[in-house]
Amino acid sequence: MSAVAKASLPKSVYPEESLAVAAIVLGRRARIELSAKGKRWLIAVGANSSAASPDALLGEFLNEALSHARRQARLKKFKPFVSIIAGRLLSKGFLAVPADPLEQLEPQVRFDRNQEIEALISAAGKRT
């Protein structure tokens, strides 16, 4: 790597998963090297274009990693609560409206409506 910004981080604060997520967020803007020495991570961040400085990218990387780590800790603490909300939303929130019983019971109704729709599509094509 050419110009790089480096940091040494405690593993107790920055889980590996959080570093991976932060790397994904920076995406192609940065080149990131990760190694470990004892209880610390060694990070080197380089910029892939001149639009961003390695220091700024390292700062964003650390912000994102820390934010992810805190969010995971928060989620773990509030898992029962969030699970209830998210679970209820996913299990009961996406109920589709039943099909029109009139169309189901009366084939003629369905036929008439389809004809009307086709006429509308045809008329729409002539609009300018």
Next chain:
Amino acid sequence: MTRLRQPSALGFAPARQLNGGRVLVTGPTGRAIVLTPTDLVDDHSLQGKLSPLGIYPQTADVEALAGDEIETGELNWEGPATHVILCSSHGRTMTPTTAKTVVDFIFTTPAPALTVELVDEDSSGWPAAWFAVSYARRRAEWSRRAINLNIRAKRPPPSERQEFLRGHGVDWRADLDADQAGMARLFSAKRARIVVGPAADAPRDWIDRLSAAGIESVEWVPSASSAASVPAACRYGAFVAAALDRLIDIHETTDLRDELATGLLSGRPWDVPGTDLLATLAYAPDGSIFTSEEGWKLAAERGDETLRIGPVATLRFKEFPAIALVRALTTALAREAQPLCAACVYRPYCLIPPSAHVRAQGTLYGRLPDSPRCVAHMAILDSIFSRLNDEKCLGALSKWSVDIKRFNC
């Protein structure tokens, strides 16, 4: 007023210092109180004032708090109510056949009242818009469902289109740009969506002009640059806060209301305009479903399809929970799961659409300490809560159907 970089806490309840040494405290369900410096030195009086907020377990009115939670919680959600059909957008055009598939899909979603907003940026989408209006009206009659139709346009449609739209009960929503000085393009719309960029100026004049034009609701939308950086978001927040301040001052003489402010104050995530999935879905010209119009813009402008749910032609609404993006959104939308939101005094009201986080910071969750939208929402909510002891403010909130019983100043 300067924004505190990190919400301060008064013991176990989130609090925020307002001007004049006053302190805003909120309870877990959005009950709020503004304390004066005198209140803060008298422990006995302080406990009495804070009790109704529900922050002392032994004195909490559990039934009332549960009622608040049910009213505003996501358990009460009934499906996205606003559906944005992008008939023409970013140089792409929808066909009438795709519009039919989109309208059919919209009518499978369960919200009791549907709002369909048609966007026809360059007029090439008029055949799809014409069909969507005609067909949605018929579908609403067949299914006996309530539907509001509106078309968003930068300029008045030609007279023959106006006649058709009027005949089908379609409202016009003026799509304006606050960076451009002239407001001459305001036409007989009931609602306005105004993009606020770095050059936007004179917010109080905007309110006066919108009121004089008979506009009933305004939504201030940050421009792409205002949504992407904190300094630009500060200017956007200051603009909207100043506009809101003027609107509160003149609320007795105008029917105008601010959609974002009232949406935030309702405490219901699905009332905050643009909230992905909960408040809105957007349908791209090619028939892709996006979590919001902002989600589509990210795809159209950057090729970032993070917020594309899938194709309307084959996807069913009831299949949404199986989609990874939808499952991730439900967690991202849970304010309790955000580390700093949890300690913020505005947590019961504020909600940042995940698409705003994706644009500014690249993830559904965002990073609150340097989130541009967080800065803007803080400014907007500060402008209201710092006037909570002002009769004009309470009068305005009441007029906009905000439940002011929760605010005990």
